[in-house]
Amino acid sequence: MTIHMEYYLVVSAIMFFAGIYGFFVRRNTLAILISIELILNATDINFAVFNRFLFPDGLEGHMFALFSIAISAAETAVAIAIMINIYRNIRSIQVKNLNEMKW
Amino acid sequence: MGLSLETIIFYILAVAISVFSVLTVVTTRIVRSATYLLFVLIATAGIYFMLGYTFLGSVQIMVYAGGIVVLYVFSILLTSGEGDKAEKLKRGKFLAGLGAAVAGGVIILFITLTHQFKPTAQIEPVEVSIKSIGHALLGGEKYGYVLPFEAVSILLLACIIGGLLIARKR
Numbered sequence: 001m002t003i004h005m006e007y008y009l010v011v012s013a014i015m016f017f018a019g020i021y022g023f024f025v026r027r028n029t030l031a032i033l034i035s036i037e038l039i040l041n042a043t044d045i046n047f048a049v050f051n052r053f054l055f056p057d058g059l060e061g062h063m064f065a066l067f068s069i070a071i072s073a074a075e076t077a078v079a080i081a082i083m084i085n086i087y088r089n090i091r092s093i094q095v096k097n098l099n100e101m102k103w
Numbered sequence: 104m105g106l107s108l109e110t111i112i113f114y115i116l117a118v119a120i121s122v123f124s125v126l127t128v129v130t131t132r133i134v135r136s137a138t139y140l141l142f143v144l145i146a147t148a149g150i151y152f153m154l155g156y157t158f159l160g161s162v163q164i165m166v167y168a169g170g171i172v173v174l175y176v177f178s179i180l181l182t183s184g185e186g187d188k189a190e191k192l193k194r195g196k197f198l199a200g201l202g203a204a205v206a207g208g209v210i211i212l213f214i215t216l217t218h219q220f221k222p223t224a225q226i227e228p229v230e231v232s233i234k235s236i237g238h239a240l241l242g243g244e245k246y247g248y249v250l251p252f253e254a255v256s257i258l259l260l261a262c263i264i265g266g267l268l269i270a271r272k273r
Contacts, residue, residue, distance in 0.1 A: 002110075003109070003110060003113050005220055006215055006216060006220070007113070007117065008150065009215045010117075010212060010215065010216075011116075011117045011120050011121060011150075013208060013211045013212055013215060014120070014121045014124065014125075014208070015120055015121070015124040015143065016208075016211075017204045017205070017207055017208035017211070018124040018125050018127065018128050018204075019124070019128070020203070020204045020207060021128050021200060021201060021203075021204035022127065022128030024199070024200030024203060024204065025128070025192060025196075025197060025200040025201070026128065027192065028133055028183075030133055030175065030178060030179055030182070030183075031128075031133055031136055033175075034127060034128075034133075034136055034137060034140050034175065035127075035128060037140060037144075037167075037171065038124055038127060038128070038140070038143065041143065041144065041147055041167075044147070044163075045147060045150060045151075048150075048151055048154055048156055048159060049154065052154045052155065052156070052228065053220070054220070054221060058246070059231065059235070059236070059239050059246070060246075062156055062159055062231065062236075063239060063240070063248050063251075065156075065159055066158075066159060066162060066240075067248075067251055067255060069159075069162055069163060069166050069167070070166070070255050070258075070259070071255065071258065072171075073166050073167075073170060073171055074258055074259055074262040076171050076174060076175075077174065077262055077266050078262055078265050078266055078269070080174055080175070080178045081265070081266040081269040081270040082269055083178060083182065084178060084181065084182065084270050085269050085270055087181070087182040093182050093183075
C-alpha cells in the first residue's frame, strides 16, 4: 500500500480552500492574515510534493518552498506592524471600522 | 496486506491538517484560531519530513512555528480584549463565501483526481543532503540560487526597516 501523490494534493487542497473560506468570511484583520498563512502553506506543500514525485532529481520545488517561507515570514512581520499601527490609531482591528485610510 | 507505519503516519498527519485547518477558520475566538494554525504548521512540517525534505521541515518549524505564530499570539493579545468573538456575518455574505470556497474546492479536487499524472516509479523518500542544498543555494551557475538568495536578504532588510518605521511610536 503506497501513498500516491494525489493524497498529498487532496490534503493541500482542503487546507487551501479552508484558507479561502476564512479569507472571505472572517471580519478580523488578524484572522484574515491567519487565513493567508494557510493558503501560502498549502502552496508550499504542493511545491514539495511536485518536486518529490515528478522531478525527484531536481531541487527546484524545494528551493521555491524555502524562499516562499522566507517571503511569507517577511510579509507577516510587516502586516502585523501595520495592524498594530492601525490599532494604535483607531483602537480596533475589525474590518468594519477601517473605512478611512487617513489617520 | 497490513498498513505500513509510513501510511499510518501519513493518515494521521492528513486528518490533523484537514481538521485543524477547518477549525482554524470556523472557530470564533482568535487565540484558538492561532493555536490551531500552530498545529497545522507542525503537521505540515511532518509532511515535509515524510517526503524526505528534512531541511525544509526544520525551516518550517523554526520560522513558522517558532517565529510567526509567536508574532501572531503577541499581536492578538495586544489588540483584542478578553471576550472578543467573531461577529456574525449577514447570512447572504456567509453563504456566498462558503459557496465560493466549496465550489472552488470541488473543482480543484475533481481536476486533481481525474488528471493522470506522469506515472512515477516507486518513490523512495531519500533525504536531500545539506551539502547539495548549500551548493544549490549559493551556486552562481545553472540551478544555482544565489540571486534569489541575495534578493531575499535585501527583502528582509527592507522588511526590518519598514517594520520599524511603521510600528514606532510617533
